Amino acid sequence: MSLNILAVDDSRTMRDMIRLALVPVGFTVHLADDGLHGLEVLDGLEPDVIITDINMPRMDGFGFIDAVRDQDDHRATPILVLTTESSAELKMRARNAGATGWIVKPFDPAKLVKALQMVAG
Template sequence: MSLQILAVDDSRTIRDMLKMALTQAGFETSLAEDGMHGLEVLDGMAPDAIITDINMPRMDGFGFIEAVRAQDKHRATPILVLTTESAPELKARARAAGATGWIVKPFDPEKLVRALRTVAGPGGA
């Protein structure tokens, strides 16, 4: 089963690493540069899961998560936060905004793929 993933990160390097890891896992991957761009890309798709950074220009990850959750069709879409941040209060704020999980950079591609399959696939496809 091919999962469709939206990855939002202002770092070109991270976007490239995500694209490579997710494509190798057989996922269809769409990329966005920040929260505002993420909402634009999301408008034309129905992803199985979303990955977002927290610290981004124009709209940060918290604002992006809240904006995604405000849309009926994306209320249940799993959202994984991928960030260098690890402070408990930021994790709590992300969960309050609607995040499903939290992964700290640098990420292990295999663990990320496993996490996506767990949250997005039926029965962890």
């Protein structure tokens, strides 16, 4: 299954790790370095799944999820949160904002691929 992924993370290292985990299995990966940049990249893009960090400058992951869910074209696009955060309160906040799932960094590349395939249907 080839998927079109948008990954939003302020860490260049993490963006590289995501790309290196997904491109070899045939996924197309679009990268953005914060929520505002993610919205720019998303314009005109039809990702199968969006991955976002929570703690980012300019627009954090919660603001990004809210902004994505406000767009008719992306109300149902699965969003996975990929973050170092693990508190139940933040998970619930993300879920309430419209996140589909939550993965804690550091991530296992094979598990990330499996999670993306699962939420993409």
